[in-house]
Amino acid sequence: MSIWQAVTATAPARWIAAHPLLTLGLLSLPLYGLVLVHGDFRPRRMEPFFPIFFGLFGLYALACVIVMARRTSSLPLIFLFAVIFNLILIPSRPTLSDDMYRYVWDGRVQAAGVNPYRYPSDAEELTDLRDNEIWRLMNRLDAVTIYPPGAQIVFAATWRIFPDSVAGMKLVMIAATLLAGWLLVHLLKALGQPPERALIFLWPPLLMFEVAHAAHVDALYLPLIVGAFLLRARAPQDRVDWRYEAGIGALLGAAVLIKLYPAILAPCLWSLRDAAGRRRWRLALPVATALTVLAGYALYIQPGVDALGFLPTYGREFFNVSPLMRWLTDWAIANDIRWWLPGNLGMPLLMVLVSG
Incomplete structure (x- = not known):
């Protein structure tokens, strides 16, 4: 019997195989708890957030694979x-x-x-x-x-x-x-x-x-x-x-x-x-x-x-945007178009085309 076969034949391994979602959920709990231990993430304290988040995301991805692969x-x-x-x-x-x-x-x-x-x-x-x-x-x-x-x-x-x-x-x-x-x-x-x-x-x-x-x-x-x-x-x-x-x-x-x-x-x-x-x-x-x-x-x-409040001003701000929005903005500026128009008007049009 190989080492892998010996490990997977143990009682804990069989229990994990029989309860995969429960196992992944339990493993996620201490990572969420680390958020409380760490405290504030900003300013200049973001580095610990990334291993916590991506660790949780890895467990979440495995859970998604399980529910997509079989009925539970x-x-x-x-x-x-x-x-x-x-x-x-x-x-x-x-x-x-x-x-x-x-x-x-x-x-x-x-x-x-x-x-x-x-x-x-x-x-x-x-x-x-x-x-x-x-x-x-x-x-x-x-x-x-x-x-x-x-x-x-x-x-x-x-x-x-x-x-x-x-x-x-x-x-x-x-x-x-x-x-x-x-x-x-x-x-x-x-x-x-x-x-x-x-x-x-x-x-x-x-x-x-x-x-x-x-x-x-x-x-x-x-x-x-x-x-x-x-x-x-x-x-x-x-x-x-x-x-x-x-x-x-x-x-x-x-x-x-x-x-x-x-x-x-x-x-x-x-x-x-x-x-x-x-x-x-x-x-x-x-x-x-x-x-x-x-x-x-x-x-x-x-x-x-x-009643529109701050919305009209916010719609003309240019920061914290996605790569697609930045590309649309750069294209508008290069073509003498008001830079905020492509994003505000183009994205709804794209949704119409996709849904059509």
């Missing part, structure tokens, strides 16, 4: 570890991003009866709301908020439940991702796919750090998008049912109210072929989307208030 009955285990991974990171200070402090601030401003789009956070009118725990840790103190009305509604509601709580904001974002995972299970079943493949969404370390560590607002629209695709999967393909179309449109509109770029998914959700292969454009979907977005903005439109 591990759905409760998948959700259990997703919850544990998130809970471990809740006490971590969000040093990889400071956006969360703006969320809490916007909730505080609304609780004081002030429209979050009216004043920049350093305005004299908001002096009484400032502190060292939230306000001083925000970025862009001289700017009004950038986040759309749907996000503002969540910020305000969360502040009412968890006043000035970073951990409370994290809990809301985590709940949104878990809800998205639950909906994804049903979407996979509707598409005839193994529901355990929801692990691919629920276990990535990027999701954990973006949501449970940084509490990025993107988590809020995930269940809305998955819900929209679930309705599309269940909608009749041989006829137009306006109830499904309106429901999909309302969910898409709500996602756009959280952050604007889910709008690029409209062609994917809207233009479908029926059972005969004909293209069917369902008017109820875009109408419901538009009405939902308009209703959200109507809540914050007041005299002297620009």
Whole structure:
């Protein structure tokens, strides 16, 4: 018997082979725990983050291979570890991003009866709301908020439940991702796919750090998008049912109210072929989307208030962009085109072409 055969024949090796996802989940726990031990990652302390992240990503990749290669009955285990991974990171200070402090601030401003789009956070009118725990840790103190009305509604509601709580904001974002995972299970079943493949969404370390560590607002629209695709999967393909179309449109509109770029998914959700292969454009979907977005903005439109907030200025900034966006920007500059137009207009057009 070779050494390898001897090792794989041992009881621990047989147990690992019989419980691969449990093993990978348990191995991930101490790596997430190292985040709490290390503390702040910024500034000038990013180096330890990379071995932690890539170690977790390696374990996650193995888990993906397992759920893609075979059916398992591990759905409760998948959700259990997703919850544990998130809970471990809740006490971590969000040093990889400071956006969360703006969320809490916007909730505080609304609780004081002030429209979050009216004043920049350093305005004299908001002096009484400032502190060292939230306000001083925000970025862009001289700017009004950038986040759309749907996000503002969540910020305000969360502040009412968890006043000035970073951990409370994290809990809301985590709940949104878990809800998205639950909906994804049903979407996979509707598409005839193994529901355990929801692990691919629920276990990535990027999701954990973006949501449970940084509490990025993107988590809020995930269940809305998955819900929209679930309705599309269940909608009749041989006829137009306006109830499904309106429901999909309302969910898409709500996602756009959280952050604007889910709008690029409209062609994917809207233009479908029926059972005969004909293209069917369902008017109820875009109408419901538009009405939902308009209703959200109507809540914050007041005299002297620009409900777009900081967004127009942000759309013209040039930093922290992807290679594709940088290439588009360089191309625009070389051809005497306003450098911010290709990215803002070209990416939605690309999505339309891909979905067509």
